[in-house]
Amino acid sequence: MKIDLKELFEGQKNTIDIEVQEPYKNFNYYNEEISFSKPVVFKGQAYRVNHEVFLKGIVEGVLLLKCHRCLAPFEHAITHHIHEKLTVRNHEQAEEDELFSVEDYMLDISDIIENSLVLAFPMKVVCDENCKGLCLVCGTDLNESSCECEKSEIDPRLLKLKDLLQQD
Ligand SMILES: [Zn+2]
Ligand SMILES: [Zn+2]
Numbered sequence: 001m002k003i004d005l006k007e008l009f010e011g012q013k014n015t016i017d018i019e020v021q022e023p024y025k026n027f028n029y030y031n032e033e034i035s036f037s038k039p040v041v042f043k044g045q046a047y048r049v050n051h052e053v054f055l056k057g058i059v060e061g062v063l064l065l066k067c068h069r070c071l072a073p074f075e076h077a078i079t080h081h082i083h084e085k086l087t088v089r090n091h092e093q094a095e096e097d098e099l100f101s102v103e104d105y106m107l108d109i110s111d112i113i114e115n116s117l118v119l120a121f122p123m124k125v126v127c128d129e130n131c132k133g134l135c136l137v138c139g140t141d142l143n144e145s146s147c148e149c150e151k152s153e154i155d156p157r158l159l160k161l162k163d164l165l166q167q168d
Helices: 091-096 109-120 156-166
Strands: 002-004 015-022 026-029 032-049 052-066 073-087 106-108
Touching: 002 015, 002 109, 015 109, 026 109, 032 073, 032 109, 052 109, 073 109, 106 109
Parallel strands: none
Antiparallel strands: 002 106, 015 032, 026 032, 032 052, 052 073
């Protein structure tokens, strides 16, 4: 979605309130399909101070993720604060000065939201810091029960590899 900021850049207006919902179905993050339990929302304002134009606001959403240890689905709420200086210069020139480019006065709010999702994405995709995960041998969810598998036993395939490595 794009928002026309021409009046702001030309000084006819000093502020423009922006409230946008992105009804993402899916979002691809490093080949992982992420879904959302409700639309991602941007709430904020573009404003003009001393002939310069800024954007500030908050991106909020709830990601539906799958725990990398136990595979259980869980929700992860994100809140990302945005404060950017905007420029009408083109993308390459803008990037050098770390400004956000608004070509033809059109602010691409979807782009801003997408960046926020990437920046706010959790480092570790786990349902809980203490999630015990699944047993690698029998697949039991170790958060719910335990199993009889011998954890210290070395996989026979690894033993063979160990022999090979020790040959030279
Ligand atoms: Zn888990
Ligand atoms: Zn087991």
